[in-house]
Amino acid sequence: MASASRKRDREIRISKDKHFIALACVPLDALSFPYSRDLDTENVERLRNEFRGNCFSEKEEHHIPAIISMEDYDKGTLLLRDSEKPLWDPPTGMKLRCLHGKHRVKAAEGLRSKPDRWLVAMYNATIEEIAQTDLMDGYDNSHKPCDDGKYYYNIKYHQRRNDIVLAQWWRARLKTSDGDAMHQLAACHGSYDNQLDSLHVIDALYAGFRFGSLKRLWRQRCPDELRDNALGQVRQFFYETVFGGDTSAMKRFDTLSLKHLEFTAPGACKEDNRKLSGKFSTGEVFSGFNEQQRRQYFNKICEATRRMQVPSLKYFFRNLTYFETLRNCMMRLLVPPGKSETEYYESKKRRSWNEEDKATRSLFANAFVHRGGQCLVQIDDYTLVRVHVEDRDKAFDIAYRQLWLFAIRNQGELPPCPIRKTVGPTGDPANKVVLYEFALLAQKLGFMNATIRALLDPLHHPDRAVVKHMLESTRKGYRYHDIEKAISVCLDQVNSAVPAPVDIETDECALEDKQKVKLFGRPLIEHAKADRRLLYLHKVHETSEHHSTEFISSYFVARSQYFSWFGDSLGLELNITDDLPRVALRDSIASPIASERLRRPAEEDDQRAEPQPVDASTIPDDADIFADSDDDDYLAENVRVNQPQSDSELKLKNKALGEENDALRAKNGALEEEINELRDKNSALEEEKSELREKNGALEEDDDALRRERGALREEDNKLRNKNTALEEENDALRRELGALKEQKSELQEKNGALEEEINELREKNSALEEENNALRRELGALEEENNELEQTTTRLEVMIEGLEDDLERLTPGGLLPELPDIPDGHSPSTRKDSIKIVFWKLGSGNDQYLPLGPGFQTKGEAELFAAHLQRGRNRLYILDGDETPCELVAPENLRAEMLPQSLDIFVVPDNEPVSNMPSAQRHSAATMHDLMAKRARRQRRRFAAEARIFARNQKPTKWGNLVEPSASDGSGRVEINSKKTQRRRDEEKVRGRLKKQKTGHLGPGGKKQNTDHPGPGPFSEEEEEL
Known part of the structure; x- marks a missing residue:
């Protein structure tokens, strides 16, 4: 039993700690008491006297437990969070469901300094039932409920729920005699216990139950009249007649309604009918029902009380x-x-x-x-x-x-x-x-x-x-x-x-x-x-x-x-x-024995013998004990007054008086003994009286001491009141400070909201920048890989360019290729059918350096020279420049198609279409362009040298090289090109350095990266190598 009790207490403590939300001061008008019993005016007055002059709401035993969901709690406003007594204001229209405390709040409302708030311990609405029951029953163990019915109901309620610990807790609060009566009721009179327990649906019916009357109930030994009829009538009246078996309605019936109904008969008494009719109309009786329901219940009660009063347990025990x-x-x-x-x-x-x-x-x-x-x-x-x-x-x-x-x-x-077992009056x-x-x-x-x-x-x-x-x-x-x-x-x-x-x-x-x-x-x-x-x-x-x-x-x-x-x-x-x-009912009452005596001879009457006792066995069973008598004169004869006439009669009378005197003496002796006993008792009472006087003196001394203590307590009370006044003034000052703090808090909350919004925006920007940074890192990695590939391609093109320069020197008259003139930006394309237009990607605005399109292209001239060998016809090639706008240049035709990078996508646009139609142009890979150029390779070899000489004679010198007339001294007729091989090497190193610093890729139209899914150009053909 002890282990079960400890286990239960531990479960309750864990549940309370788990579901506890907060302890805060809540407005009184936001409290509701659906679980509290009816108001007891005596208890309210007792609490009011206790609350006078004390900080009653701050005591832990006066805290009110309540249940609330977390959603509703979050809707409220919590002020002074860090204070010991924070303030919590619920939303408009919401009320807390308090588990007890109705009498405390009612008592506080009657004080002169009425509080506007109360300390409430709020628990989550999901708290276990065992902990909720403990909170409901655990308030003020020393407080006795209004009647014994509260004890009986709670003991039986927890026994039905198999909660032996809590049932024993309620039983322990009973007096010894009441506890014995409760035990005897369950152990020896189970039928009465079951009948009383059958009323448990309507807990208000237990008002008027008395433990002290149970022993008298058992002494009657009338179970049919008291248990089955009287107690059964209470259940039948309320369960069947009034509520018709509706258990939900029974639970709304309260004790106050029962007090107004018991002992009344509104169906037979007009005065009771008028009083109860008014109380039913105003809702004072059956307050948990609407007006129509109250009227129906009132009609049922009137119909059931036409021949008897309203039954109740109080009516039963009275x-x-x-x-x-x-x-x-x-x-x-x-x-x-x-x-x-x-x-x-x-x-x-x-x-x-x-x-x-x-x-x-x-x-x-x-x-x-x-x-x-x-x-x-x-x-x-x-x-x-x-x-x-x-x-x-x-x-x-x-x-x-x-x-x-x-x-x-x-x-x-x-x-x-x-x-009687002692001396005293006897008789029936x-x-x-x-x-x-x-x-x-x-x-x-x-x-x-x-x-x-x-x-x-x-x-x-x-x-x-x-x-x-x-x-x-x-x-x-x-x-x-x-x-x-x-x-x-x-x-x-x-x-x-x-x-x-x-x-x-x-x-x-x-x-x-x-x-x-x-x-x-x-x-x-x-x-x-x-x-x-x-x-x-x-x-x-x-x-x-x-x-x-x-x-x-x-x-x-x-x-x-x-x-x-x-x-x-x-x-x-x-x-x-x-x-x-x-x-x-009654017949004649004369005795047959008396009638027989009346018939005896008259001479027997003269004998004046003493009457003999009558043997009851001689009375026949069928004797008529009420027989009539016809002798009416005998009574007068025997009741006649006879005067004494002789000494014998006087002696007899004296003897009788002596016997009476002896009897009186015996009685006198008995009385003297009783007087002695009374004297002994009186002396004992005197001793008790002296003892009581001594006790009285001690009590008077105690009374004086208590009076002195009372005076001291009054002085302390005055001091406490002065302190209370000072505290109230401080409280007012704190309230003013609290108002200022609230204003500051509201301002800080507004600023905090603005800062939080800015922080959120910065966080969003930061996340976007982090995403861009990650994307750039990925692109950087890809560019580094492409740069490595370009460096390898550049090295291979350098080798190929050296061989190409040797071939150009061998094929060109005079051994050298004349430098081509610079074609300025915006130069209109040539009207020659064999001219080609191409767009290069600039490194930047105002910069003459271009991104190489293939291995060995460090300068603009080399790129144009390479493009001249790609195609001869009415088509043009385009790429986007650094400003994402197309740029056209006329290029010479002295480069080979094998030098085109394999990852390059080339847009071929007909000569008669504008540049804006580039997205609709045909896209060719480097391999496709190689095949197109291979068909014209032979024709280009024959014409290349002659066209180069004619082009060199008709153009002015440019940055590509200085063209000079043939010298008369040498007479060779050769064109001398001032461009040096070392200068070309420097340009190549300069472009290579820029490639290491900038990570870029080959772009197509619209600034998009060119598609690399097309296969690159294959190995150079023999004709291309020969060219």
């Missing part, structure tokens, strides 16, 4: 003492006088007695004999009528109910017989006549046992005992000639009495008084007398329509109590008519 009084009257017919119930059960010598065997109804059922379908119904104090009832159970129920009604009518005359305080009539009614109805038989013994007839006592006490010291004959004569006179007329003017309405009628328990004496003539079976169960009265009547209360114990249905209809046969 009537329990009254029921015990009536049961004691019933036990007069079961337990012999002078014996207790325990002794009675032991005298039966049964091995075991279970609760059903001890039940009052079972004991009477064993003593009942059904008389062949005949059943008697009492219609007044003297008369019964015969009705036909075949079913034995129904006949027994009718007879059993009539005995209880007799006890209700005569409860004041049948008090329980005390069982019950009215012997009423007790005899009770036993006689039981016999008439069909009940018979040893106790009833003893009560009906003719020798103990109450009339005979009264007459005998009257005769003996009238003339003390005298004797009668025949005492039995005198008793018989007196009984004859008693038998001559007839029933007196009943005053029928007094009815239930005549004593209506709302100030005097008791709504539960024993009725008042005047009400009991007025209702006595109505408390008969056929009148109580009348099926005629009952008219409502202005105020509730005492008869209505009595009948409601009867219905709660026995039910309002007999199972048959009692139709009492005048033609039914009547049976008298």
Whole structure:
């Protein structure tokens, strides 16, 4: 058990820590209490007195736990985050669901300095049920709920959930006597426990439950009347009649509504109807329902209370003492006088007695004999009528109910017989006549046992005992000639009495008084007398329509109590008519023995013998104990006053007086002993009195000390109040500072928002730059690879150019190729059909250096010379320059196609089309251009030398070289070219250096990188090598 408790506590602690959100000050108007019990004004007042002058909300035990979802919490505004008591404002219209604390907030609202906020511990709404239950039940363990029903409900609730630890926690808070009663209820009286637990859906019904009344409940031994009928009626009324089995509606029923309903009968009392109708209309009763639902429930309650009051546990326990009084009257017919119930059960010598065997109804059922379908119904104090009832159970129920009604009518005359074990007054305080009539009614109805038989013994007839006592006490010291004959004569006179007329003017309405009628328990004496003539079976169960009265009547209360114990249905209809046969309750009461004595000879009377005791065994079983007597003169003879006439009579009288004197002396001795005992008790009381005085003195000293402490506490209280005033002033200053801080915070939040936006923009730019940087790095890697390839190609072209220069020197007249003139930018193309136009990529604006298109091209002239050998016709070749605009130049035709780079894409555009149509031009690879040039190779060889000489003579000198006329001195007619081989080498090194610094690729039209998917040019042909 201890390990389970520790495990449960650990789980609760972990769950609380896991789902805890924050502790903050929340406005009071944002708190709701759907889980709290109804308001208890006494508890609210107690808390208000405790809160006066204290910082109540700051104490941990006064914190209010609440549940909220994280989404709703994020919607609120949290201020002073770093403070010990941050402020949290919920969004408009939202309320926190508090697990308890309704009484604390209500008490704080009644203070002069009403707080506007409360410290609330907020938990996530997903918290486990076991932790949520612990938060609901864990507040203020020393606080006792409003009644015992709260304890019982919580113990049974946790037992149904198999939460033994929490059930034991609630049980531990009970007093010792209440805990024993709870244990005995579950262990020995499980049927009552189950019936009480069956009300658990409506927890408000447990208001009025009492642990202290459970022992009285078990002593009654009436499970049929109390458990099945009274408690079952509470469940049936609310579960079936009012709510119709709707459990969701039952859970909305509150204790305040029950307090307004219990003990009322709006269906029979106009005053109750008016009061409850107004409360139902305003929502004070059944506040959890709408107006239409409240009206429907009110109509159901009125319909169900036409014959009885609204049942409840409080109504049940308040009537329990009254029921015990009536049961004691019933036990007069079961337990012999002078014996207790325990002794009675032991005298039966049964091995075991279970609760059903001890039940009052079972004991009477064993003593009942059904008389062949005949059943008697009492219609007044003297008369019964015969009705036909075949079913034995129904006949027994009718007879059993009539005995209880007799006890209700005569409860004041049948008090329980005390069982004394010490010296004191003895005797039976019950009215012997009423007790005899009770036993006689039981016999008439069909009940018979040893106790009833003893009560009906003719020798103990109450009339005979009264007459005998009257005769003996009238003339003390005298004797009668025949005492039995005198008793018989007196009984004859008693038998001559007839029933007196009943005053029928007094009815239930005549004593209506709302100030005097008791709504539960024993009725008042005047009400009991007025209702006595109505408390008969056929009148109580009348099926005629009952008219409502202005105020509730005492008869209505009595009948409601009867219905709660026995039910309002007999199972048959009692139709009492005048033609039914009547049976008298009492017959003649003269004794047959007395009648026999009246017939004795007169001479026997002269003997004046002392009366002999009567042997009860000589009375025949069929003797008529109510025989009539004809001797009316004997009574007068025996009651005549006789004067003493002789000394013998005086002696006898003196002797009697002496005996009386001895008896008085004996009594005096007994009284002296009692006086001595009282003196001893008095001395003991004096000692106790002195002790109490000493205690009183000590208490007075303690009182003085407490008064001094009280004065000191008052001084401290004044100091604390002064401090509180100072603190309030500081609080005001802090609030002003808080306002300024809030303004600064709002400004900082705005600036922070702007900075965050700038930071986001910079982050986006940074990410874009990082992406561009990565792309550039990838391009740089590719360019480095291409640069390496270009360097290799450049080296190979240098070798090929050297061979080409040798060939040019050999083929050109004079051994050298004349330098070509520079063609300026924007020069219009030649109109010759064999001219070719080409576009080069410039290295930069205003720079004459060009990106080489193939190996060995360092200068513009070399590139133009290479392009002249690519194609001869009406087509043009284009590339984009550095400014992404086409650039056209006329190039000579003295280069070979084998020198074209294999990765170069060349756009061939017809001569008659504008440059803007370049995207629609034909794209050729270097290999394709090689094939085109190979066809014209032979024709170009023959014409090359002549065209070069003619071109050189007709052009002016350019930066390509200085053209000079043939010298007259040498007469060779050769053209001398001032361009040196060393100068060419320097140009080549300069271009190579630029290639290392710049990473670029061959571009096509539009500035895009040329497609490298086409295969490059193949190896040089023999004709190209020869050229």
